[in-house]
Amino acid sequence: MEYRSASCAGNSSNVGTLRVAYTPRIVPQATNIIMEIKVFLFSLIVIYISARLLGELAVRCGQSSVLGELLAGVLVGPSLLGLVYPTETLTLMGEIGVMLLLFEVGLESDLQSFLRVGPSAAVVALIGVVVPFGLGYGVAAMVGLTPLQAIFVGATLTATSVAISARVLSDFGRLQSREGTIILGAAVLDDILGLVILSVMVGLAESGTVSWLTIAQTAGLAILFLSAAVAFGNRYATLFSKLVNRLNTRGALVITALTFALLLGYLAEEARVAPLVGAFAAGLILARTEHQGLIEERLKPITDVFVPIFFVLVGVAVDLSHLNPFHAANQPVLLLAAGLTVVAIIGKLVAGWGVLDREVNRWVVGVGMVPRGEVGLIFAGVGLASHIITDAQYGAILVVVALTTLLSPILLKRLLRNRPIE
Amino acid sequence: MEYRSASCAGNSSNVGTLRVAYTPRIVPQATNIIMEIKVFLFSLIVIYISARLLGELAVRCGQSSVLGELLAGVLVGPSLLGLVYPTETLTLMGEIGVMLLLFEVGLESDLQSFLRVGPSAAVVALIGVVVPFGLGYGVAAMVGLTPLQAIFVGATLTATSVAISARVLSDFGRLQSREGTIILGAAVLDDILGLVILSVMVGLAESGTVSWLTIAQTAGLAILFLSAAVAFGNRYATLFSKLVNRLNTRGALVITALTFALLLGYLAEEARVAPLVGAFAAGLILARTEHQGLIEERLKPITDVFVPIFFVLVGVAVDLSHLNPFHAANQPVLLLAAGLTVVAIIGKLVAGWGVLDREVNRWVVGVGMVPRGEVGLIFAGVGLASHIITDAQYGAILVVVALTTLLSPILLKRLLRNRPIE
Numbered sequence: 001m002e003y004r005s006a007s008c009a010g011n012s013s014n015v016g017t018l019r020v021a022y023t024p025r026i027v028p029q030a031t032n033i034i035m036e037i038k039v040f041l042f043s044l045i046v047i048y049i050s051a052r053l054l055g056e057l058a059v060r061c062g063q064s065s066v067l068g069e070l071l072a073g074v075l076v077g078p079s080l081l082g083l084v085y086p087t088e089t090l091t092l093m094g095e096i097g098v099m100l101l102l103f104e105v106g107l108e109s110d111l112q113s114f115l116r117v118g119p120s121a122a123v124v125a126l127i128g129v130v131v132p133f134g135l136g137y138g139v140a141a142m143v144g145l146t147p148l149q150a151i152f153v154g155a156t157l158t159a160t161s162v163a164i165s166a167r168v169l170s171d172f173g174r175l176q177s178r179e180g181t182i183i184l185g186a187a188v189l190d191d192i193l194g195l196v197i198l199s200v201m202v203g204l205a206e207s208g209t210v211s212w213l214t215i216a217q218t219a220g221l222a223i224l225f226l227s228a229a230v231a232f233g234n235r236y237a238t239l240f241s242k243l244v245n246r247l248n249t250r251g252a253l254v255i256t257a258l259t260f261a262l263l264l265g266y267l268a269e270e271a272r273v274a275p276l277v278g279a280f281a282a283g284l285i286l287a288r289t290e291h292q293g294l295i296e297e298r299l300k301p302i303t304d305v306f307v308p309i310f311f312v313l314v315g316v317a318v319d320l321s322h323l324n325p326f327h328a329a330n331q332p333v334l335l336l337a338a339g340l341t342v343v344a345i346i347g348k349l350v351a352g353w354g355v356l357d358r359e360v361n362r363w364v365v366g367v368g369m370v371p372r373g374e375v376g377l378i379f380a381g382v383g384l385a386s387h388i389i390t391d392a393q394y395g396a397i398l399v400v401v402a403l404t405t406l407l408s409p410i411l412l413k414r415l416l417r418n419r420p421i422e
Numbered sequence: 423m424e425y426r427s428a429s430c431a432g433n434s435s436n437v438g439t440l441r442v443a444y445t446p447r448i449v450p451q452a453t454n455i456i457m458e459i460k461v462f463l464f465s466l467i468v469i470y471i472s473a474r475l476l477g478e479l480a481v482r483c484g485q486s487s488v489l490g491e492l493l494a495g496v497l498v499g500p501s502l503l504g505l506v507y508p509t510e511t512l513t514l515m516g517e518i519g520v521m522l523l524l525f526e527v528g529l530e531s532d533l534q535s536f537l538r539v540g541p542s543a544a545v546v547a548l549i550g551v552v553v554p555f556g557l558g559y560g561v562a563a564m565v566g567l568t569p570l571q572a573i574f575v576g577a578t579l580t581a582t583s584v585a586i587s588a589r590v591l592s593d594f595g596r597l598q599s600r601e602g603t604i605i606l607g608a609a610v611l612d613d614i615l616g617l618v619i620l621s622v623m624v625g626l627a628e629s630g631t632v633s634w635l636t637i638a639q640t641a642g643l644a645i646l647f648l649s650a651a652v653a654f655g656n657r658y659a660t661l662f663s664k665l666v667n668r669l670n671t672r673g674a675l676v677i678t679a680l681t682f683a684l685l686l687g688y689l690a691e692e693a694r695v696a697p698l699v700g701a702f703a704a705g706l707i708l709a710r711t712e713h714q715g716l717i718e719e720r721l722k723p724i725t726d727v728f729v730p731i732f733f734v735l736v737g738v739a740v741d742l743s744h745l746n747p748f749h750a751a752n753q754p755v756l757l758l759a760a761g762l763t764v765v766a767i768i769g770k771l772v773a774g775w776g777v778l779d780r781e782v783n784r785w786v787v788g789v790g791m792v793p794r795g796e797v798g799l800i801f802a803g804v805g806l807a808s809h810i811i812t813d814a815q816y817g818a819i820l821v822v823v824a825l826t827t828l829l830s831p832i833l834l835k836r837l838l839r840n841r842p843i844e
Contacts, residue, residue, distance in 0.1 A: 041688040251726030304673030
């Protein structure tokens with residue numbers, strides 16, 4: 001046996017600029033693995049304790065526990081205590097967490113009610129992309145950015161973070177409400193629109209031109225993936241039940257369900273859709289099987305292990321150094337950030353008014369769409385790597401993402417308290 | 423927010439020879455993380471599917487499912503299909519798996535019964551270290567190794583792999599049998615004796631001398647850790663129950679229990695004991711709380727997620743190229759390996775006869791102690807890195823570890839069928 005593993009050696013073909021030499025010896029790795037296990041265990045302990053403590057505190061203040069977990073990340077991250085760093089392993093485990101979260105949301109959802117709110121969700125998603133993009137472009141152009149820079153900045157304001165919205169709705173028991181269904185449906189559509197925008201951005205960054213073929217391919221693959229998942233859903237579901245009933249070994253049900261979610265997540269990634277969309281589709285499909293209740297029950301502890309890693313890492317990535325207003329260099333950044341945050345929120349609130357159903361609370365839908373996340377960061381990253389946007393502009397976008405992510409749970413909580421839905 | 427994370431950058435201070443450049447840019451990592459997520463999801467899917475299929479097959483052949491998982495690893499590893507490589511993330515998640523396995527074993531155990539079999543376990547552990555060491559030294563010296571080489575080879579035969587034994591016993595429902603308790607107790611003691619031997623080995627490798635102070639420190643810390651864990655156990659247990667009863671957020675019980683296991687694992691690592699010993703102690707402690715049943719039930723799905731990763735990775739690490747007898751270069755290696763495997767098995771079977779209780783099936787105890795594992799590999803690795811043993815000798819040890827690991831479940835199954843215990 002040979003533990004050639006440790007320290008990315010196994011991944012060396014994928015690490016790009018971080019390519020490391022392949023060393024076939026065991027001991028350096030054996031020693032590293034022991035060091036890494038220490039760091040890894042320490043990180044996990046800090047993540048679970050801080051997430052639990054601040055999550056409890058948030059709940060006692062009447063807030064969503066996810067707000068506590070995000071703040072726990074800010075607290076233990078490099079900005080303040082410096083106890084947890086976003087290592088590869090933690091990032092990947094967090095990614096599994098967000099997939100499991102969406103898998104669980106899918107399991108608790110009813111495909112029919114998604115199809116019912118489809119038109120509303122589509123309008124909300126479309127407005128929620130067009131208006132923030134336009135307003136963001138306007139703000140950026142006003143403070144003197146070039147048109148290409150303004151396009152990138154505008155694009156970062158379009159994408160909704162499904163994970164945050166889903167978790168807040170779930171914390172307040174509103175996942176199955178009509179508002180919740182519209183928010184989730186629109187956020188998933190946003191993810192697909194985001195892919196199309198990303199392919200435009202990459203084209204602009206690389207060659208200054210837009211390849212319509214790439215755009216059509218991206219959109220086509222994403223739509224094909226989701227339609228196929230939904231259309232063949234019933235067949236998968238029956239197969240799944242038959243398979244599980246034949247297995248004898250321990251944990252057959254939950255691990256088979258989990259593997260199915262990972263598989264659809266992987267296929268989604270192959271179709272260039274985010275893995276969490278695949279996991280969500282897997283949940284929708286298995287929601288129709290006889291095992292739905294049991295899967296949900298057994299999945300909960302697993303979700304509880306992985307999900308806090310994701311949210312704490314989101315907090316860990318917040319760099320408070322951009323936020324100090326007394327540092328002169330931060331002032332133009334903060335000005336741009338403030339302008340963008342305002343239009344980012346307004347843009348999504350406007351989107352809420354796209355709901356076609358009069359009985360739905362449009363403020364709730366709008367606020368639910370406010371949190372930005374990973375996708376916006378990836379847009380901004382493409383712009384930064386291509387030297388289209390500057391470090392300072394990138395910093396401003398980071399602030400927008402942090403503020404919308406932290407504000408949305410608080411706003412949503414107030415709305416839900418003041419205007420009870422259903 | 424800044425994903426400075428990806429690809430070990432966060433760990434760079436710990437990676438020794440694999441130190442990588444720190445790059446603060448986001449996009450290379452964002453791209454890598456997407457690539458890594460693909461590879462990671464693919465690996466997990468392959469691990470779960472192959473472990474499930476071969477595990478089921480093993481059970482239908484009347485074998486332990488862990489045998490199937492080990493063979494699944496050999497099949498999907500670099501030796502055959504090359505689908506899964508032991509990346510850092512998988513290795514660390516597997517390590518969590520083995521900790522959870524021992525935590526679960528601890529939860530299902532009764533400290534009193536361990537203390538009752540204490541003397542037997544101590545004798546078994548001691549004989550199981552001394553006899554394999556002596557026989558291994560003899561075989562190595564006979565085929566012409568130097569005394570220092572022979573010492574290293576002998577040392578690699580001393581350590582029992584707690585994980586394999588515990589899993590096989592659990593698969594056959596024999597964890598609570600007196601034989602099971604003795605095997606586990608002796609295996610945990612073996613782990614501590616292994617630490618003492620390792621500190622001797624490192625001294626020999628580095629300076630050719632033995633530091634009695636280091637040995638005393640190592641042994642002292644390990645004994646102190648275990649005694650403290652057991653002695654303060656009741657107090658921890660009460661505190662734990664009080665704490666959990668006060669928490670409101672979701673998953674409080676299982677995540678608090680898990681964090682406790684990770685914490686004791688981390689402290690064990692600090693005391694230079696293997697983390698799995700700490701997790702085992704955590705299980706023993708929480709076994710006395712009112713929540714024991716509920717923790718066990720909710721922990722099962724989590725264990726089922728992590729444990730297969732560990733056993734499949736053990737299989738993945740098996741390098742079949744050493745095993746081809748038609749390759750001339752392999753013949754002396756295989757000869758040494760065959761000799762060492764025979765004495766490795768005999769040595770532990772002799773240890774089984776150290777059981778003081780006449781009603782215990784000593785063959786079962788002996789066979790249960792046969793599997794070697796991580797600890798033996800680390801010893802061999804120290805010898806290899808210090809250029810004391812050669813690549814070929816290292817290869818022979820890898821073969822011994824692979825054979826004892828794969829043979830023990832099969833032998834134990836036959837014994838349990840022929841001679842029912844209790």
